[in-house]
Every structure is written in C-alpha cells, then in structure tokens.
Amino acid sequence: MFNLKRYTGMSLLGFILAASACKVPSIxxxxxxxxxxxxxxxxxxxxxxxxxxxxxxxxxxxxxxxxxxxxxxxxxxxxxxxxxxxxxxxxxxxxxxxxPTVSAKLGAGLEKVGRYTSQGAGDASTQIEEGKEMPDPLPDFVAGIYANWEVxxxxxxxxxxxxxxxxxxxxxxxxxxxxxxxxxxxxxxxxxxxxxxxxxxxxxxxxxxxxxxxxxxxxxxxxxxxxxxxxxxxxxxxxxxxxxxxxxxxxxxxxxxxxxxxxxxxxxxxxxxxxxxxxxxxxxxxxxxxxxxxxxxxxxxxxxxxxxxxxxxxxxxxxxxxPSLGISAGLGLQAFKPSYLTKIPESMLYSLAGDLTAPLINxxxxxxxxxxxxxxxxxxxxxxxxxxxxxxxxxxxxxxxxxxxxxxxxxxxxxxxxxxxxxxxxxxxxxxxxxxxxxxxxxxxxxxxxxxxxxxxxxxxxxxxxxxxxxxxxxxx
Missing domain, CATH: 1.20.1600.10 (Outer membrane efflux proteins (OEP))
Structure with missing residues (x-):
C-alpha cells in the first residue's frame, strides 16, 4: 500500500541531503x-x-x-x-x-487566556472533576528531565x-x-x-x-x-x-x-x-x-x-x-495543581524527537x-x-x-x-x-x-x- 506520508518524508530527507552535499569544497x-x-x-x-x-x-x-x-x-x-x-x-x-546535554527542570507558572479564543472556549467546557471547571487563570507545575544530543x-x-x-x-x-x-x-x-x-x-x-x-x-x-x-x-x-x-x-x-x-x-x-x-x-x-x-x-x-x-x-x-542530526527527549510530571503531580500516569509527560538540519541560505x-x-x-x-x-x-x-x-x-x-x-x-x-x-x-x-x-x-x-x-x-x- 502506498504511504504518502512516508514518501513525502523520504523525499524531504533526500532533498536536504542533496542540497547540503552539492558543491562541497574539497580539502x-x-x-x-x-x-x-x-x-x-x-x-x-x-x-x-x-x-x-x-x-x-x-x-x-x-x-x-x-x-x-x-x-x-x-x-x-x-x-x-x-x-x-x-x-x-x-x-x-x-x-x-x-x-548528551541533560538538564533538570522544576518550574511553576500561571496563564490567563482570553475567553473568546479557541483555547479559552475549550478550557471552559473541560471538567476534571464532576461539577468543576478547569481553573482560570490556569496554574502550571512541572518537574522533569530533558536531554539533547547531536549525533x-x-x-x-x-x-x-x-x-x-x-x-x-x-x-x-x-x-x-x-x-x-x-x-x-x-x-x-x-x-x-x-x-x-x-x-x-x-x-x-x-x-x-x-x-x-x-x-x-x-x-x-x-x-x-x-x-x-x-x-x-x-x-x-x-x-x-x-x-x-x-x-x-x-x-x-x-x-x-x-x-x-x-x-x-x-x-x-x-x-x-x-x-x-x-x-x-x-x-x-x-x-x-x-x-x-x-x-x-x-x-x-x-x-x-x-x-x-x-x-x-x-x-x-x-x-x-x-546536515546534522539532533535528538531531544524529555520525561517528567506536569499538572495545574501540585496534588495532581502524584497521579500517574495521568500527570506524566514525555517527548522524543529527532531533527535533521542542513544549511541552505548561509x-x-x-x-x-x-x-x-x-x-x-x-x-x-x-x-x-x-x-x-x-x-x-x-x-x-x-x-x-x-x-x-x-x-x-x-x-x-x-x-x-x-x-x-x-x-x-x-x-x-x-x-x-x-x-x-x-x-x-x-x-x-x-x-x-x-x-x-x-x-x-x-x-x-x-x-x-x-x-x-x-x-x-x-x-x-
């Protein structure tokens, strides 16, 4: 079965490699x-x-x-x-x-978005517990470990x-x-x-x-x-x-x-x-x-x-x-209320990403x-x-x-x-x-x-x- 997303990704990768490799001066x-x-x-x-x-x-x-x-x-x-x-x-x-560059993060924040926005309207209809809306303004508590590595x-x-x-x-x-x-x-x-x-x-x-x-x-x-x-x-x-x-x-x-x-x-x-x-x-x-x-x-x-x-x-x-290949990852806990940080796996956050970048303009x-x-x-x-x-x-x-x-x-x-x-x-x-x-x-x-x-x-x-x-x-x- 033809996979358009896979084909597009491979084409983009090939374009990046070809663009970065063309006319590289010799040593x-x-x-x-x-x-x-x-x-x-x-x-x-x-x-x-x-x-x-x-x-x-x-x-x-x-x-x-x-x-x-x-x-x-x-x-x-x-x-x-x-x-x-x-x-x-x-x-x-x-x-x-x-x-790899590994760092720990412990933070707290507060965010208030406009009610008449897509994010504000969505937050108003979301309930965490029966009869309770999501807090407004919205606190944010996070504790995690993040890593970045250039291969x-x-x-x-x-x-x-x-x-x-x-x-x-x-x-x-x-x-x-x-x-x-x-x-x-x-x-x-x-x-x-x-x-x-x-x-x-x-x-x-x-x-x-x-x-x-x-x-x-x-x-x-x-x-x-x-x-x-x-x-x-x-x-x-x-x-x-x-x-x-x-x-x-x-x-x-x-x-x-x-x-x-x-x-x-x-x-x-x-x-x-x-x-x-x-x-x-x-x-x-x-x-x-x-x-x-x-x-x-x-x-x-x-x-x-x-x-x-x-x-x-x-x-x-x-x-x-x-081109350079970078890998980034993160693992931690995040919630808008400190007591929710202990509720696992609901409060768990994790991420894994890779990126391939090549110089084009400079x-x-x-x-x-x-x-x-x-x-x-x-x-x-x-x-x-x-x-x-x-x-x-x-x-x-x-x-x-x-x-x-x-x-x-x-x-x-x-x-x-x-x-x-x-x-x-x-x-x-x-x-x-x-x-x-x-x-x-x-x-x-x-x-x-x-x-x-x-x-x-x-x-x-x-x-x-x-x-x-x-x-x-x-x-x-």
Missing part, C-alpha cells in the same frame, strides 16, 4: 616534508649533547642556582604554564558536545575534540621551548657578567700602568727630556681608561638586572666566581645528526602538532556543509570559514617547514662559530702575549731615550684593546656552546 591535502640533510658536516656520530640534563651540561654551582631560581620564578614561564591550563580546559570543553555523523565533534587535544600537546611543547631558551639566556647572561668582571680588572690594571707611565713622564719633563705635550697625552690616556671603567660598571649593573629579571626578582647581587675567566674551558660539543632535531627540538614538535590541529580544523569546517559564510581553515592549514605547513629549516641552520651556524672562535682565540692569545712583552720593551726603551712617548702610548693602547677582545672572544666561545646546546633541543628534559 587541500598537505604533507609536511621532514627531509633534512644527513649530517651537519662530515661526522656521522649520533652522540648528541641535547640528551644531557642541564645540570650535567652546566657544572658551575652558581650558574646552577641561578637557573634553578629562574625555573621557579620566571614570569614568562609562569604565563606559558597558564597557557597550558587554558589549552587543557579547551580540550575538556570540546568533549562536552560528544555527550556526530560526520565526526565533526570528534575532530574538534582531537584538534583541541593536539593544541594542548602543542602548548606543552611551547613550554619546553620556553624552558630551553630561558636556561640558555640565563647562562649567556652569566658568562657575559663574568666577562665584564674580567674586563673591569684589565682596565683597572691598565689604569695603574698608565699612571706609572704618567709619573715617569712628569719626571722626564722636569729633566727636560720631554715636553708638556707628552705629559698631557699620558694624562688623556689615563682619563680615557677611567671613563671606560665607568662604562663597564654600568654594563655590569645592566647585566645583573637582566639576570634578576629572568629570575623574577628585584635587583640584588649575583653570586659568581671572579677568578681567571680566560681559564674557563668550553664544554665539548657533540651535535649528533640532523634527523634528531625532529625529536629533540620543542619548537619543531610544536609546529608539527599545530599543523595536525590545523588539518583537523579543516575537517571540522567541511563537516558544516553536511552556505557562503560556511565556505568562508572553510577557506580560512584551509589557509590556516597552509600557514601551519609553511611554519613547520620554516621552523625545521631554521633549526638546521642555527645548529650549522653555531658549529661553524665554535670552530672559528677556537682558531680566533688561539691567534688573539698569541697577540696578547706579544703585546705584553712589547709593553715592557717600550717602557725600557723610553726610559733609555731610545723610544718616544707616542710609541709607549700606542703599545699600551693596543695591549688593552687586545686583552679586552680576548675576553670577548672567550665569552663568545662560552655563549656558542650554550647556544648550540639550546639549538639542538637541550635543557627541557
């Missing part, structure tokens, strides 16, 4: 390229210093205490930890729509939950990246401070040397061996060095405050060994192979997770084109959201490729830097030794009138500059091994 499939060069140079050694814990890599007790304090108090790290909590709660929030036909809700969970994991990698950079920044600032301390000592030693030279020149002027010009030249060099002393003192203060900022505290002294800075030996560097960056660098893993989340966002946006807005999700997916892909490329180049640059700094330091050390000998020679020659004061001044100036440069090179060496440890992904484990 742009993207795949990240994880290919990197086989080595950083000629070495095939897989030993990698990034596997070392930072306490094993940085052995200076004062530096270890500073890093410990920074990990506890640094505000940027604290902000990142809150971002993790936000992402975690977002993941929990996205789980909600997968389950996740197209995995839209599941993909949204997975995207939120992926971003939570990404936020953890972001925290690890902050840890790595924070440890490196504290270490670099600490070595900067040690270098400035030693530069200050060198400048003060040079001031004493120049003052001695000034006294000698004054004596020679009285003996008419030199003129007032020589005295003023030596005096100017002393004043210049004294000015440099205050410049370095200010740099020391600024560096101390930078470290205190990283440690999340107000200015105070930074404990440190002010011994022979040039005697410090940079840690041995083992870079491993480039493919290890994929597992060790937090920023690479974060970019990879962001790309995975962006891919899921595209699937969620595409699912908006398709498809342009859905398309726009889909295309934005696709664009964000491509952005995430390019960001991943850029992050991977940058990681490799950073390590390559630091390895080259370490090698060149070692050679530069050896040459500058020899230069300092030669200039130290030339200072004594020039002083002896000047005392015997075999060299003029300008040669003495230039020798002292060249020696000072060479010593300061040697300290800067040592600092750069120590910073380079800190940076390569960071660039390899060390410090966060």
């Amino acid at each position: 742009i499939q993207v795949t990240e390229n994880k290919t990197v060069p086989g080595t950083f140079g000629n070495s095939q050694d897989t030993v990698n210093i990034s596997t070392l814990k930072w306490r094993s890599y940085f052995t200076d007790p004062n530096l270890q205490n500073l890093i410990d304090t920074a990990l506890k108090n640094n505000q940027e790290l604290a902000i990142t930890l809150q971002e993790i909590q936000i992402a975690k709660n977002e993941a929990l929030f996205r789980r909600g729509p997968l389950l 996740d036909i197209w995995k839209k809700l599941h993909n949204a939950k997975k995207a939120a969970l992926t971003r939570y994991l990404s936020s953890i990698e972001g925290r690890n990246f902050v840890l790595t950079n924070l440890i490196a920044e504290v270490a670099n600032s600490y070595y900067e401070l040690l270098a400035l301390d030693n530069q200050l000592d060198i400048i003060r030693q040079n001031i004493e040397l120049q003052k001695n030279g000034l006294e000698i020149v004054k004596v020679q002027k009285e003996a008419t061996r030199v003129t007032e010009l020589a005295v003023q030249k030596f005096q100017a060099e002393v004043l210049k060095s004294q000015s440099m002393e205050f410049d370095v003192l200010q740099q020391i203060k600024a560096t101390e405050n930078k470290i205190n900022f990283l440690l999340g505290r107000y200015p105070q002294d930074i404990p440190r060994q002010k011994g022979n800075f040039l005697a410090l030996v940079p840690a041995a560097v083992k870079a491993g192979i480039p493919s290890q960056l994929l597992a060790n660098r937090p920023d690479i893993k974060q970019a990879e997770l962001d790309l995975a989340a962006a891919k899921l966002d595209v699937k969620v946006a595409r699912a908006e084109f398709y 498809r342009n807005a859905i398309k726009a959201e889909f295309y934005m999700a696709n664009a964000r997916q491509l952005q995430a892909l390019y960001n991943y490729q850029r992050t991977l490329l940058n990681a490799y180049l950073e390590v390559s640059t630091q390895l080259s830097n370490i090698s060149n700094l070692e050679k530069s330091y050896d040459l500058k050390s020899k230069s300092v030794d030669a200039l130290n000998r030339s200072i004594q020679i020039s002083n002896d020659l000047f005392a015997s009138a075999r060299a003029d004061y300008l040669e003495v001044l230039m020798t002292q100036r060249d020696a000072l500059e060479s010593k300061l440069e040697l300290i800067e090179t040592k600092r750069d060496q120590l910073n380079a091994v800190v940076n390569v440890y960071r660039d390899l992904g060390g410090g966060w484990k």
